[in-house]
Amino acid sequence: MTKEYIKQLCEMLLKDNLTQNGKKKIVNYIDNLQQRIDKVIDLLVNHSTDLIIICDEGRSLEINFKKIVSILQDEEVK
Numbered sequence: 001m002t003k004e005y006i007k008q009l010c011e012m013l014l015k016d017n018l019t020q021n022g023k024k025k026i027v028n029y030i031d032n033l034q035q036r037i038d039k040v041i042d043l044l045v046n047h048s049t050d051l052i053i054i055c056d057e058g059r060s061l062e063i064n065f066k067k068i069v070s071i072l073q074d075e076e077v078k
Helices: 003-014 020-047 065-072
Strands: 050-054 060-064
Touching: 003 020, 020 065, 060 065
Parallel strands: none
Antiparallel strands: 050 060
């Protein structure tokens, strides 16, 4: 589903003008997103801690997976 399609479905839902099929599509889409988030959290928690990437200009980019997990779990980021 495209971003625009989801936006249209949500607008129809807010107007209470969404068909049963449209409601099922939204539920399935949300369920699919949750499954993806759960898989990413599992990968980050169980297989990694930090990642350092060296950019072309010699700069380093440090990625803290704990912060990413807290964002995905909708926790406050410190």
